[in-house]
Amino acid sequence: MISIGINPVAFTIGSISIRWYGIFITLAILTVVLWALRAVKKQSRLSYDSVITAAMIGIPSGVIISRLLHVVDRWSYYSQNPGQIVGTAGLTIYGAVLGATLGVWIYSKLSRLQFGYLVDLVAPGIILAQAVGRIGCTLNGCCYGIETSLPWGIIYTHPDSFGPPRIAVHPTQVYEIIFCLIGFAVLLKLRGRLRPEGSLFLVYLSLYSAWRFGISFLRDGTVFLLGLQQAQVIGLIVLAIAISLLVYRTRWIKKG
Numbered sequence: 427m428i429s430i431g432i433n434p435v436a437f438t439i440g441s442i443s444i445r446w447y448g449i450f451i452t453l454a455i456l457t458v459v460l461w462a463l464r465a466v467k468k469q470s471r472l473s474y475d476s477v478i479t480a481a482m483i484g485i486p487s488g489v490i491i492s493r494l495l496h497v498v499d500r501w502s503y504y505s506q507n508p509g510q511i512v513g514t515a516g517l518t519i520y521g522a523v524l525g526a527t528l529g530v531w532i533y534s535k536l537s538r539l540q541f542g543y544l545v546d547l548v549a550p551g552i553i554l555a556q557a558v559g560r561i562g563c564t565l566n567g568c569c570y571g572i573e574t575s576l577p578w579g580i581i582y583t584h585p586d587s588f589g590p591p592r593i594a595v596h597p598t599q600v601y602e603i604i605f606c607l608i609g610f611a612v613l614l615k616l617r618g619r620l621r622p623e624g625s626l627f628l629v630y631l632s633l634y635s636a637w638r639f640g641i642s643f644l645r646d647g648t649v650f651l652l653g654l655q656q657a658q659v660i661g662l663i664v665l666a667i668a669i670s671l672l673v674y675r676t677r678w679i680k681k682g
Contacts, residue, residue, distance in 0.1 A: 427594045431583040434566045450562025454555040455485060461551025476539050483533045484526035491525025492517040499656040519556060520660050542624030549630040550613040557606035564599040571596025571644045596644045609633050625676040628668045635665035
């Protein structure tokens with residue numbers, strides 16, 4: 427078994443504790459923004475200002491929806507502790523992605539931002555950022571898997587970890603890091619080969635939704651609907667929509 431005894435708190439500033447989770451989530455956000463800016467540098471259809479504005483809208487909308495889905499998923503707890511509803515201790519990746527997408531889409535409708543073009547540009551950056559964020563989850567001890575006897579199971583030994591103490595669990599965070607890196611390579615390979623614009627982003631949504639539905643069977647979580655976790659229910663809905671749009675709209679473009 428693999429033991430992780432790292433203190434999830436990286437450092438403190440007065441009474442404020444800065445956790446590795448927060449550091450890597452910040453790095454994940456920077457990964458998406460920097461990826462978009464790098465892509466814009468090589469293109470002429472978007473400006474730096476439009477990307478920065480989209481980020482300033484997408485980041486808070488992603489945080490808000492992410493927190494909202496977390497609260498809904500754990501409503502039995504938050505209904506008894508309403509003072510803790512507002513906070514950043516619990517976030518969901520689906521809420522972050524879908525919330526940010528919604529915010530940027532609304533912005534695109536109020537401006538000249540080419541939504542499909544932008545989301546295709548940032549799709550590889552999004553899944554790469556997810557890999558970065560899951561490093562924080564691994565160190566934090568959250569998003570862990572169910573108990574396992576496999577030799578690569580993780581045992582969290584630090585008392586401040588969110589992981590179950592001294593119980594070997596599936597390293598589902600590491601599984602997802604590997605998946606995201608493979609998905610990153612796939613999206614890079616497909617860039618420029620799909621039309622209309624927005625199709626690459628739909629591929630990303632399809633890949634991640636299918637993955638998240640499957641990996642959730644190995645993740646610790648609460649039942650949300652029909653014996654499934656919230657992420658699985660959302661994943662099925664997103665997967666159905668994304669696949670339908672890909673089948674009826676997307677076409678393959680051969681590169682010369």
